[in-house]
Amino acid sequence: MQVVESIIFFIIAGLCEIGGDTLYGFGFVKVLNIWFGVFEAIILFLYGIIPTLQPANFGRVYAAYGGIFIVMSLLWGWQVDKITPDKFDIVGGLISLIGVSIIMYWPRS
Secondary structure (H helix, E strand, C coil): CCHHHHHHHHHHHHHCCCCCHHHHHHHHHHHCHHHHHHHHHHHHHHHHHHHHHCCCCCHHHHHHHHHHHHHHHHHHHHCCCCCCCHHHHHHHHHHHHHHHHHHHHHCCC
């Protein structure tokens, strides 16, 4: 169950980071609405807290999150920006997920 919980925390953190950055880029800069900036700051604040809920030590979590961020960025670009990942994006994303799996979930003695 810890693995599922850990993956959920990674996904929520990724959505907070990418979503907060997108809000900043779209709302605060283009629309110039202060409430977009406030909402963006809250989301990015949550992004900073969510990784601390992981069951592993923070250094390991932060290293593994880099791989999760790669894949989530590709998925965000595909679904939100309508930029289809090519085969090199997919292979690179899979390699990063293998790295995440080894760093976070490989049994240790």
